[in-house]
Amino acid sequence: MGLRKVYRLKDREVLALDDVDLNVRQGEIYGVVGQSGAGKSTLLRCVNLLERPTRGTVRVDGEDLTAMRRPAQLRAARRRIGMVHQHFALLSSRTVAGNVAFPLEVAGVASSRRKRRVMELLDLVGLADRARAYPAQLSGGQKQRVGIARALASDPKVLLSDEATSALDPATTESILELLRDLNRELGLTILLITHEMDVIKRICDSAAIMEAGAVHEAGRVLDLIGTPGSLLARSLFPLPPTDAPDAVAITYPRSYDEPLMSELTRKFDVDVNVLGGAVETVSGQSVGRLNVQVRGLNRDAALDYLDGKGLLVEVAGR
């Protein structure tokens, strides 16, 4: 809360976080998006105190990490926070099992318990048969599975993910996102991830924040944000190509509708409806999306008011 981070360089200061408040609920997947330099990585590093914020507090699982002054206390708290990296950060000289065992060795877990735990973790990420392989023998997706297993070794409550899928192809990205979603559901794991891919937000995030120049521009549950007029997140999740078609309107569906709204319009108001473009997809179990639609006819205004009354967001240029 109230996180501020100033990097002090030789000749100047960089304000990387400017009063950032983020409230991640227990058990949810929270995505932070933003352009390069927005402060996402700094935020993530401040959450596990790899970077000490200049001001503000970080509370994880009810504990104020920023108030902990004893290194041992902070180390113990950090064990409850796992971290997954974009480029996997595996030790090339160690096998898959050796990589996952590493944090357990550091924590002083006895050898027999360690071995059992490593196999459990590899099972969890679907890599039990690759325990003896070396990182160089693995695909990108498998490497990230090792990274995730290692991050879960100390049984964390929270997983931080720094662009975990950015180095992966679309199909592998999909399978890693599915794994994160499964771990979130099965273990009740809270996940805070940073990404520059809106698709990641669409696919697995319950909540999201958009960061710009060190500040949170917009934050909340994804479905709520999609239903908020003028939401940057909604526009970024479902970008509409510009259109100069006459009588075009942008319609946002913030939830699923049982009734066929567009055909109702033509029937009830005798207007012509022409879908120009857009997308409707399933987000958090709801069909949501945005469409560019041309609505023409004498009763156009009444038709648009009808959609508005149904809870759709109707944006008319110049209205």
Ligand SMILES: Nc1ncnc2c1ncn2[C@@H]1O[C@H](COP(=O)(O)OP(=O)(O)OP(=O)(O)O)[C@@H](O)[C@H]1O
């Ligand atoms: N260790 C550092 N020392 C000085 N300035 C830094 C340091 N780390 C980040 N910055 C600066 O802080 C700002 C925020 O950087 P940060 O890496 O957090 O952004 P980001 O949104 O994660 O971007 P990217 O996706 O490119 O990593 C940038 O202006 C960056 O140059």
